Amino acid sequence: MRRIASGFATAYGAHPLHLLSLLASFALAGYAAVKLVPQGFVGVAVWFVGAAIVHDVVLLPLYGLVDRGLLGVWRHRRTRAEALPAAPWLNYVRLPLGLSALCLLVFLPSIFELSGDSYVSATGLSTQPYLGNWLLVTAVLFGLSALAYAVRLQRTRTRRPPTGPA
Amino acid sequence: MPPDEPVGSTGRLSRLRRTVEDNPPPGPFRPGFWRSPLRGPWLTAVLGSILLVGVTILFVTGLLSYAAYNPELAGNDTTPGHGLLGFYLFDWPTRPSWLYWLLQGTHVILGFVLIPVLLAKLWSVIPRLFAWPPATSVAQLLERASLLLLVGGAVFEFVTGVANIQYWYVFPGSFYALHFYGAWVFIGAFVVHVAVRFPRMVTALRSRRLRGELSTDTTHTHPEPPDPYGLVSTAPAPASISRRGVLGLVGAGSLTMFALTVGQSIGGWLRPTALLAPRGQGTGDGPNDFPVNKTASAVGITAAAAGPGWRLELRGGDAPVVLSRDQLAAVPQHTANLPIACVEGWSTGNQEWSGVRLRELAVMAGVADPASVFVESLDDGTFGSTTLRGNQVLDADSLLALRVNGVDLSLDHGFPARVIVPNNPGVHNTKWVTRMTFEA
Numbered sequence: 162m163r164r165i166a167s168g169f170a171t172a173y174g175a176h177p178l179h180l181l182s183l184l185a186s187f188a189l190a191g192y193a194a195v196k197l198v199p200q201g202f203v204g205v206a207v208w209f210v211g212a213a214i215v216h217d218v219v220l221l222p223l224y225g226l227v228d229r230g231l232l233g234v235w236r237h238r239r240t241r242a243e244a245l246p247a248a249p250w251l252n253y254v255r256l257p258l259g260l261s262a263l264c265l266l267v268f269l270p271s272i273f274e275l276s277g278d279s280y281v282s283a284t285g286l287s288t289q290p291y292l293g294n295w296l297l298v299t300a301v302l303f304g305l306s307a308l309a310y311a312v313r314l315q316r317t318r319t320r321r322p323p324t325g326p327a
Numbered sequence: 328m329p330p331d332e333p334v335g336s337t338g339r340l341s342r343l344r345r346t347v348e349d350n351p352p353p354g355p356f357r358p359g360f361w362r363s364p365l366r367g368p369w370l371t372a373v374l375g376s377i378l379l380v381g382v383t384i385l386f387v388t389g390l391l392s393y394a395a396y397n398p399e400l401a402g403n404d405t406t407p408g409h410g411l412l413g414f415y416l417f418d419w420p421t422r423p424s425w426l427y428w429l430l431q432g433t434h435v436i437l438g439f440v441l442i443p444v445l446l447a448k449l450w451s452v453i454p455r456l457f458a459w460p461p462a463t464s465v466a467q468l469l470e471r472a473s474l475l476l477l478v479g480g481a482v483f484e485f486v487t488g489v490a491n492i493q494y495w496y497v498f499p500g501s502f503y504a505l506h507f508y509g510a511w512v513f514i515g516a517f518v519v520h521v522a523v524r525f526p527r528m529v530t531a532l533r534s535r536r537l538r539g540e541l542s543t544d545t546t547h548t549h550p551e552p553p554d555p556y557g558l559v560s561t562a563p564a565p566a567s568i569s570r571r572g573v574l575g576l577v578g579a580g581s582l583t584m585f586a587l588t589v590g591q592s593i594g595g596w597l598r599p600t601a602l603l604a605p606r607g608q609g610t611g612d613g614p615n616d617f618p619v620n621k622t623a624s625a626v627g628i629t630a631a632a633a634g635p636g637w638r639l640e641l642r643g644g645d646a647p648v649v650l651s652r653d654q655l656a657a658v659p660q661h662t663a664n665l666p667i668a669c670v671e672g673w674s675t676g677n678q679e680w681s682g683v684r685l686r687e688l689a690v691m692a693g694v695a696d697p698a699s700v701f702v703e704s705l706d707d708g709t710f711g712s713t714t715l716r717g718n719q720v721l722d723a724d725s726l727l728a729l730r731v732n733g734v735d736l737s738l739d740h741g742f743p744a745r746v747i748v749p750n751n752p753g754v755h756n757t758k759w760v761t762r763m764t765f766e767a
Contacts, residue, residue, distance in 0.1 A: 174464020182522060183739055184467045186515030190476055193511035196408050197424070197504065204499030209512070209716070212482035213475060216449060217456055252568055259576055260583050267442060267584070268603040279378035280494035284618070285739060286608045294602040314588040 224262065231255065248317045253310040259303035264298055347397035351459035358540035360456040364563035367551030369540075370556060373574065374448040375528055379521060381441045382481075386517075388434035389510055392670060395419050395427050398566055400699060400714035405503035412511055421722040424749035428668035431752075434594035435672025439444075439588050443580030447573070454557055456461050466690045469524070473516045480513025492671040495606055520668055525558075545569045591618075594666075594676025606673035612739075614732035617675040619739045620667075620753055626706040628759055630738060632706065635698060637743050639727075641763030643700075644693020652743045656729060658683045658691075663724035669753035682728035682745045696721075701766070702746055705759040713755045719748045720765070727760060 162238055169177050197205045228318040235251045280288055351357055385560045394416050398404035406413075413696045420426070462468040484506065491502045498505055534551070548566035551559050568576075590601030594617065601607030606618045623629075641648040641656060662681040667673040697720050719725055725748045729736065736742040742760025748756060 170623060172465075175470075179466055179523065180469070182519050182528060183473055186476075186503075186519045189458045189515035190512045191408075193412065193508045194413070196406070196410070197500075197512075200406070200500030200504050205505065205509075208499060209479040210475065210487055213427065213479035214484050216478070217453065221453055224429030232395055232428075233568070248350075252545075254571055255568070256576060260580055263443060263446075263580050264587070264603060267439065267489060267707060268493070268587075270493040273602060276494035279496060279603070283494060283621050284552060284605070285603075285610060285622040291603060291610065298583075302583075306635050318705060 220266075224259075227258075228255070231258075248310070248313045250310060253306045253313075257299070257306040260302050261295075263300040264295055268295065348463075350459050350488075355454070355457040356562075357589055358454075358557065359562040360457075361401065361560050362564040363564055364548065364550040364566045365568070365570055366451055366454065366552050367559045368527065368556065368712075369535045370570060370573070371448065371451040371519060372528040372531035373537070374444055374577070375524070378441065378448055379528075381437060381444065382517060383502065384515055385434060385441070385484075386510060389438075389454060389506075390415060391430050392427075392434060392649045392752070393507060395750075396716065396755065397716055400716060401701065402712055403714050405501065406507050409507070411664055412508070418718065419750070420714060421719055421725065421749045421751070424724065426750045427752055428592070428666050428674050429702040431670055431672055432674060433667055433748065435488070436585060436588050436592060439584040440581040441681070442485060442489075442584060443577050446580075447577045449478065454556065454560075458557060469566065472682065474521055476512060476516035479518050480496050480509060480516060480700055480710045483509050483556075484513055492673075525737055538759045540574075541610055543569055543571060546548070564613045579756055588672070592668075592671040594674055603670070604673070606669075610739075612737055614734045615737035615740055617667075617678060618669075618673055619708075620669060623738045623759075626708055626711070628705050628738065632744050633738060633759060637761070639744060639760065640762040641688055641692035642762065643689075643697065643767070648691055648693075652729065655727070655744065658687065659728075661726060663747065663749070664727055665724060665747055667753045667756055679732050681730045682726040682744065682747075683716075684723065685725040685727060685746070685748070686723075688727060688763060689720055689765050692763070694767050696764040697767060699766045701764040702757045702760055703762040703764075704757050705761055710754040711757075712758050713746075713753075714747070715748060715755065719751065722749055724749050727763075 163205075173180060194202075194205075231251070231254060235249075265272060268291065271288060272295045274288040274291070276288065280286070335685045349375050354360060393406075393413075396403050396405065397419050398406070398409070398413065399416060419471045443737050451593050462471055484508050485504050487502060490497060491506070496502070545568055547570040548564045553559050553561075586600065586614065587602055590597040590599065591604040591606040598607055598609065610619065625632075635651075637652060639652075641650070660681050661684050662679060664675050664677045664679050666677050685700070689695060689700070696717070698717045700715050700720050702713050702715060715725075726746070728741075728747045729744055731740060737746060741760070744760050745758040746756045746760060
C-alpha cells in the first residue's frame with residue numbers, strides 16, 4: 162500500500178491526499194461557479210482572474226516602486242548630507258504615507274464620488290465630505306508622525322550627543 | 328527522427344527542460360530580483376495565521392447573515408438557486424435582539440481590518456508568483472491553479488464587499504449572488520491551502536520568537552535563514568525597517584480601518600468618527616436622525632401616497648380588516664428599544680420604537696398563531712415585500728411601529744407605519760407597510 166502511494170507520489174509530485182483534496186475543492190468551486198452563470202459567466206470570470214492580476218501586476222509593483230523611490234532618496238541623502246539626522250526619518254514618512262494610501266484605496270469610490278446618484282438618492286447623504294475627510298485623515302496621520310519623530314529626535318539628542326551617523 | 332534513437336530523443340528533451348529551468352526570463356523570475364530582507368517563512372506564517380482566524384470568522388458570519396434572511400420563505404431568497412450551498416439554513420431567532428447587529432458589524436468591520444493583513448500577506452509571498460520553472464510536477468501545477476482561486480477569490484470578495492457598501496455597483500451582477508457564490512468558490516481553495524500549508528506554518532512560527540522580534544530594531548534585523556520555498560531573498564538589501572516595524576505598519580493599517588468604520592456600526596456620538604465610512608454622517612432630522620437605508624424619494628414614495636388616504640389591510644382570516652392610521656394608534660401601543668442593523672455593516676444603534684405588536688395584528692386578522700406573514704409596502708421594488716416567520720411575528724417586541732423616539736416616523740423612516748423585529752436584517756424591517764397577509 163505504501164509502495165503504491167510512493168509510486169504515485171513520484172509520478173504526481175505529492176501525496177494522494179493532496180490530489181484528492183484539490184479535486185474536491187475544484188469540484189466545489191465548479192458547483193458554485195455554475196450558480197454564477199446567470200450573472201454572466203464571462204464577466205464574473207474576468208473579475209475573478211482580473212482581481213488577482215490587477216493586484217499582482219499593477220497595485221503591488223506600484224507601491225513597491227513608490228517605496229523604492231523613497232528608499233532611494235533616503236539612502237542618497239544619508240551618504241551625501243553633511244549633517245545626518247540623529248534618528249532615521251524614513252519610516253516616519255512610510256507609515257503615514259502607507260496609511261493614507263490604504264484609506265485612498267479602500268474608500269476610493271466615496272472619495273472620488275464614483276457611486277454617482279445611487280449613494281445620494283438611497284441614503285439622502287452627500288458624497289462631498291469624503292475627499293475633505295480623507296485629506297483631514299492624511300493631515301492627522303502626517304501630523305502625528307511628525308510629532309512622534311520630533312519626540313524621537315529629542316530623545317536621541319539628549320541620550321547621546323551627535324557623534325556620527327545614526 | 329530515426330526510430331532507433333528513442334534514448335537520444337528523451338535525452339534531448341530532458342536537456343531542453345534543464346536549459347529552460349536554468350534560464351529564467353529576466354526580471355521578477357530571477358531569484359536576485361526580490362531583495363527585501365524581511366520576506367521569509369516566519370513573517371508569512373504570522374500574517375497567514377491572522378488571516379486563518381480572520382477569514383474563518385468572515386466566512387461564518389457571512390453564512391449566518393444569509394440564514395438571517397430566512398431564504399426558505401416566499402420571496403426572501405436573493406440566491407434562489409443555492410442548492411446544496413444552503414444546506415445549513417435554519418429558522419432565524421429573534422433573540423438576542425443584537426445578534427444580527429453583532430454578526431454583520433463584525434463581518435464588515437473585520438473585513439476592513441483584514442485588508443492591510445491580506446495586502447501584507449500577498450506582498451510576503453509575491454516572489455512565488457514568479458517561481459521558475461512555474462511548476463515541476465502535476466501536483467504543483469494543480470496547486471497553482473488552486474492559488475488562482477484563492478488569491479482571485481480573496482480579492483474578489485473584498486472588492487465586491489467594499490464597493491457594495493459604498494454603492495459603487497461596478498461588479499457584473501447582483502451583489503448577493505456574486506458575494507455568496509464567490510465565497511464558496513474561494514473557500515474550497517482556502518481550506519486546501521490551509522491543510523497543505525498548516526505544518527509549514529507551525530514550523531515557521533516556531534522558528535523565531537515573537538517577543539524577540541518585537542524587541543529587535545532595524546539595525547539588528549537580518550534575513551531569515553535560507554528556506555526551500557524561495558521566500559527568503561538570495562540577495563537581500565540592508566534592512567530599512569524591522570520585522571516589528573512591518574507588523575506595526577500592518578497593525579496601524581488595521582487600527583486605522585477599525586477607527587474609521589466602527590462608528591457607523593455603534594452609532595450615537597461615535598457615528599461622526601466614521602469619517603470615511605458610508606454611514607458616518609448624520610441626517611440632521613431631530614428624533615429621526617439615524618441612517619436611512621433607502622429614502623422615500625429613492626423608491627418613489629410620495630407624502631400623498633402615505634397621507635390620510637393610506638390604509639393598512641390585514642388578511643388571512645375570513646375577511647380582510649382595513650385600518651386607518653388613527654385606528655391603529657387607538658390600539659394598545661407597545662414600546663421597544665431596538666437597533667436596525669444593515670447587511671452593509673452599519674447600524675442605527677438602539678432607537679425607541681412604539682406601535683402595535685405584530686401578534687396583536689395577527690389576532691385582529693383572525694390568525695392568532697401564524698406560521699408566517701407576508702408584508703407588502705408602498706415600495707414595490709427589491710425588498711419592498713418580505714415574509715416573516717411565526718417566531719418573528721410572535722415576539723413581544725415585534726412591532727408595526729408608528730412612532731420613534733417620541734415622534735411620528737419620518738417619511739424616510741417608513742411613515743405611516745413600518746415593521747421592526749428584533750434581530751432582523753435591516754431590509755426585512757419593511758417600511759411604508761400597506762398589507763399584511765398572515766398564514767396559519
